[in-house]
Structure formats: C-alpha cells, structure tokens
Amino acid sequence: MASINVLVCVKRAADVTGEVVLNADGTGLDGRYSGYAMSPHETAAVEIAVSLVEESGGSVTVLTLGDDDAVEQLRDALAVGADDAVHVEADSSAFGPTDVAAAIAEVVRARAASGTAYDLVLVGNDAADTGSFQVGIRLAYLLDRPVVAGVQQIAVSDGVATLHVGSAAGTETYEVGLPAVATVLEGGVDPRYPSIRGRMRAKKAPVEAVTPEVTPRGSGTLGLSLPPPTPNKVTVLGEGPGAAPAVVEVLRKIGVLS
Amino acid sequence: MSNVVLVLIEPDEGRVHLVSREALTFARPLAGQVQALMLGRVDEAVLADCREQGVAVVHEATDAELESYAAAAWATALERSLEASGAGIVLAGGTERGTEVLAHLAARRDLPMAANVLSVTSTDPLEVERQVAGGAVREQMRLDASPAVLTMAGHAVEASAAAAPGAAEHRPFTAGVSAADLRAQVKQVQARGGGDSSADLSAARVVVGAGRGAGSADGFSDVDALAQRLGGAVGVSRAVTSLGWRPHHEQVGQTGSRIAPDVYIACGISGAIQHWAGCSSSKTIIAINTDAEAPMMTKADYAVVGDMHEVLPALLEALG
Numbered sequence A: 001m002a003s004i005n006v007l008v009c010v011k012r013a014a015d016v017t018g019e020v021v022l023n024a025d026g027t028g029l030d031g032r033y034s035g036y037a038m039s040p041h042e043t044a045a046v047e048i049a050v051s052l053v054e055e056s057g058g059s060v061t062v063l064t065l066g067d068d069d070a071v072e073q074l075r076d077a078l079a080v081g082a083d084d085a086v087h088v089e090a091d092s093s094a095f096g097p098t099d100v101a102a103a104i105a106e107v108v109r110a111r112a113a114s115g116t117a118y119d120l121v122l123v124g125n126d127a128a129d130t131g132s133f134q135v136g137i138r139l140a141y142l143l144d145r146p147v148v149a150g151v152q153q154i155a156v157s158d159g160v161a162t163l164h165v166g167s168a169a170g171t172e173t174y175e176v177g178l179p180a181v182a183t184v185l186e187g188g189v190d191p192r193y194p195s196i197r198g199r200m201r202a203k204k205a206p207v208e209a210v211t212p213e214v215t216p217r218g219s220g221t222l223g224l225s226l227p228p229p230t231p232n233k234v235t236v237l238g239e240g241p242g243a244a245p246a247v248v249e250v251l252r253k254i255g256v257l258s
Numbered sequence B: 001m002s003n004v005v006l007v008l009i010e011p012d013e014g015r016v017h018l019v020s021r022e023a024l025t026f027a028r029p030l031a032g033q034v035q036a037l038m039l040g041r042v043d044e045a046v047l048a049d050c051r052e053q054g055v056a057v058v059h060e061a062t063d064a065e066l067e068s069y070a071a072a073a074w075a076t077a078l079e080r081s082l083e084a085s086g087a088g089i090v091l092a093g094g095t096e097r098g099t100e101v102l103a104h105l106a107a108r109r110d111l112p113m114a115a116n117v118l119s120v121t122s123t124d125p126l127e128v129e130r131q132v133a134g135g136a137v138r139e140q141m142r143l144d145a146s147p148a149v150l151t152m153a154g155h156a157v158e159a160s161a162a163a164a165p166g167a168a169e170h171r172p173f174t175a176g177v178s179a180a181d182l183r184a185q186v187k188q189v190q191a192r193g194g195g196d197s198s199a200d201l202s203a204a205r206v207v208v209g210a211g212r213g214a215g216s217a218d219g220f221s222d223v224d225a226l227a228q229r230l231g232g233a234v235g236v237s238r239a240v241t242s243l244g245w246r247p248h249h250e251q252v253g254q255t256g257s258r259i260a261p262d263v264y265i266a267c268g269i270s271g272a273i274q275h276w277a278g279c280s281s282s283k284t285i286i287a288i289n290t291d292a293e294a295p296m297m298t299k300a301d302y303a304v305v306g307d308m309h310e311v312l313p314a315l316l317e318a319l320g
C-alpha cells in the first residue's frame, strides 16, 4: 500500500462548555477562566489522520493558525501521534474564513515545493467558537481539489479515499481520487488519549513557524453578545413515578395525545 | 442590491422540508420577491408548499447527474439560478446540504458567507445576527457583498403561510454540470435499518431524549418504547454518543441535530449550553432528572424530579 501524507488543521478555541465570558470590548471570547481546546471535530480529524498513517505509512502534519499559545493545541495533536507541526503565526481574530483558507493553501503549496505533497487535507467541519463552516471548502477551491464535508470515517487505498458521511437518510459513501480535502464531523471515530510517551515525544517534536503572506480581509464581525437568559418558567409536575399522570395530562393539553 | 432572495430548498417525503419552509418564511420580509431552487423533482405538492410560502418562481435543475448528490454540482445549479434570478441574497436552511452547497457558492464567487443566521438586523448595509460558539454567543456581522450568502439557524423562525399565495411558476432548466463537479459524488447510500424513527430529528414532532442518566447502552429500552408510543424520534446528548451507547446521528445539539418538536421529553440530560442550542426551539420541554437544579430542569416548561428508570415505566403504564 502506498504511504500517504495527511495535513490536519486545528484551531485553539475558548472552551465554551461552562460559563462563557466575552473580552472587555466584546469582540471575542475570553478563555482565561474556561481554558482552551480544539473542537471535537478537529480531535476526530487528528484521530482519522493518525490511524490512516498507522495503516498505510506516511506522515501526519498538524497545522494551526493563531498566536503563540496555539502551540499547545499542536502539542496535543503531536502527543497522539502527529509527526510534525506548522504554526502559522497570526492574530486569528483578524483572519476570516477566507483568510484562513488562503493561509493554509500557502503552506500546502510551500510544503509541496519542498518535497511533502499532502494527499489529504483535513479540517474540522466547523470551529467550536466561530462556527463558519467554510474553511475546508474554500481551501479545496484554492487548491483545485475535490472536497467532501461532514466526513466521519476515511479509508485510503490505491490513491482513492473512501469517505463516509452520516446523514438523515443513512450513511453516504464517496470515493474520491487523491489529493483531496475533507471536513470532519465528530462521531465516527473514538479519539485516543495521549500516552505518557506520546506526551514526552510531543514536547520535543518539531514545530515549524511560518508567517502568512495573505493580507487578511477579516470576518465581518461587528461585535459579540450573550443571548438573553432563558426565562425560568418551569412548572414542577411532581416527584418520581407518582408524577406520571401529570405528564400524561400535559401531553394531552398540548395536543400530542388525543 | 436586487430585492430578489433566492432560497435553496430541500425535499422531505415529497413536500418542502420543514427547515426549507422556515427559510422561505425568513426570506419573505427581506425580499421584494422570493424565488426557490430545488434539486430533484418539483411536483405539485412542492409547488403547493411554495405557493403557500409566497414564492414567485420555483427553479428546478433537471440534469441527470444531479440525481446522486454532489455538492459542487448543486452549486453549479445554484449559480445558474442565481444568474437567472439576479438575487441579492442567497439563503438556505442550516442543514448539512444547505450549509455545504452555500459554502461552495461562496468559495466560487469569493463572497463572504454567514452561517447560522438568527435575524437580519439591517439590509443596507446588510447586517445579521448569528449564532456562534454552539449557540452560547451571538455575533453581529456585516456582509459587504452582493449576492450575500446566508444560512439560517435551524428553527430561528417558525414556518408560516404568506399573507397572499405566490405564483410558484415552475421553471425547469439544465445546469450543465461539469466533470469537475462530480469528483466528489455520493456513490452509495446505506439506509438505516427499518423502524429507525430518528432518521430526521430536525422535522420530528415528538422527541424523547436521554443523556448520561440512562446509565448504559441497555438503559434506553423505556426511552425507545416511549418514543414509539408517541410516534416520535429518539434524541440523545453528546455524553451518550461519546460513550458509544447510541449512534451520532441521534445527537441533539451544537454538533448534532437542531430539533423543534411540539414536545421534547429530556430524560437524564443536564442541559449544557451545547445541548440547549439544539433543543431550545422545542415548543414544550418536559425534563425528567434526579437533580432539580440541573439547567435542563430550570429551563424546561415542566419538570419531574426523579429517576428516569422509575418515571418512564410509570409513564408508559399511564399511557396504556
């Protein structure tokens, strides 16, 4: 089986699982208390890349665009098996989805010129913070490659990727010639945890720093706000099994039961 | 800016999908005229739904190559109907297909795109409010482009009939799909096993949900039974799919489906913001949880404090 080179793009985003805090001027999320993480989709993309290369040989490169702290997310990916990393040094808040795609395309072209051609480029379906759903598709057009969105599993054989996408109808299968781009959705694979050896290796693994040439157009963001709190309107129907008749009564009242 | 809004609509069992009907309702106040594009056969039931939504023109791409889904081919059809309509805004519901095809269009035309839009706050300049961070945050965004490319957050508005019906003039056309458009095309669809009521959570009228409180993969029998009894679908939290108890397509939330049923019965689900983002459009929420202070319990319309494994059997019995 021919070996393949995979590039996985991940993003450092404020963890929004708990309380969400905006920065002072309302232009971004403040993760100083909540912490930062890569989104679940990107975690799944790293897993897909690492297992593909375990099977067929080749390399996994992980890339992030962001400030110096974003190297933490690169090390997370290196700890679970990525071979090397590219840090595109930039203020990610100034970069819209078009700019990020352009910066990634620059790296793909530069690496191809220096001998590493990426057969597959994986990005998350949408980032946990900005949720703009476009980077992978814009990147595919910049590189003139086919792209499949919402992918949950990938197998590669003889220069063809077989990609599985879960949809309302069932599982859709695509067969796409390489090189290609895919945007990954969580749920198809079980991301591994880093071993102690993996963590040690990640500390020493190479991270190449590059400066993007693209002049960012930005994202069009005017400001952020928190949604109004949900009014507390709850009616407690009771405790335990004894509340069952009251639930039936509600179902009847709202017309779900005739 | 042209005052035509072009809406990409999707089918659902011969009709216009609920999410697409919502997008048409959303488009009306923005438009002098709403036009729609459907990939796949436009029959009388679809035209009737479009008429009710006040749609003036329904474009139908007839290329045989469009039968099996390829996002780039759909985008080509969308480009052709965009040229025909001269639309100033292109809109779709925020489904997988809607989001993917509109992102292709935005990439081809080098246009900005806003996903998960809740409302248009200004039309000149075009400014929108959209959901980000899984619904935890709202972003105000400006799009200095024509056409502007927008997807609507699932269930941001309720589908309603237009004051006056539209002509829904049926206009079939050939998009002229290229070989490059078909490089990534669905080769095969493996349908879910029969009796899977979760096939389309986003349009289900009743959803019975369960979270980590189900306790194990075996802890869903009463949840399944209740969904079946009420003619609804099962929806789960991410904790459940991460643990491998249920498949990902049943997940409700930021990284799952957005639901808007008449009733959502949420059992053993804490109601984290990412889950809430997917279920907050439910008309009525009934929460069953051992913890009376869980966010789901305080945000719901009705709450039952108790163990789901005791409450659900009693409920099934009471339903007879």
Ligand SMILES: Cc1cc2nc3c(=O)[nH]c(=O)nc-3n(C[C@H](O)[C@H](O)[C@H](O)COP(=O)(O)OP(=O)(O)OC[C@H]3O[C@@H](n4cnc5c(N)ncnc54)[C@H](O)[C@@H]3O)c2cc1C
Pocket (backbone or CB within 6 Å): A016, A017, A039, A040, A128, B134, B210, B211, B212, B213, B214, B236, B237, B238, B239, B240, B251, B252, B253, B254, B255, B256, B267, B268, B269, B270, B271, B272, B273, B274, B275, B278, B288, B289, B290, B291, B294, B306, B307, B308, B309
């Ligand atoms: C980027 C990102 C995206 C995410 N996307 C999603 C998403 O799409 N959907 C989603 O759901 N989550 C999502 N999450 C995860 C989310 O933050 C929560 O972790 C998750 O929703 C918790 O699931 P849960 O409520 O089932 O589990 P828990 O938070 O563990 O809550 C279990 C609840 O069950 C109750 N309980 C326990 N036993 C019983 C019993 N026997 N009877 C009744 N009640 C009982 C407990 O009191 C508790 O309230 C996302 C997180 C991130 C970071």
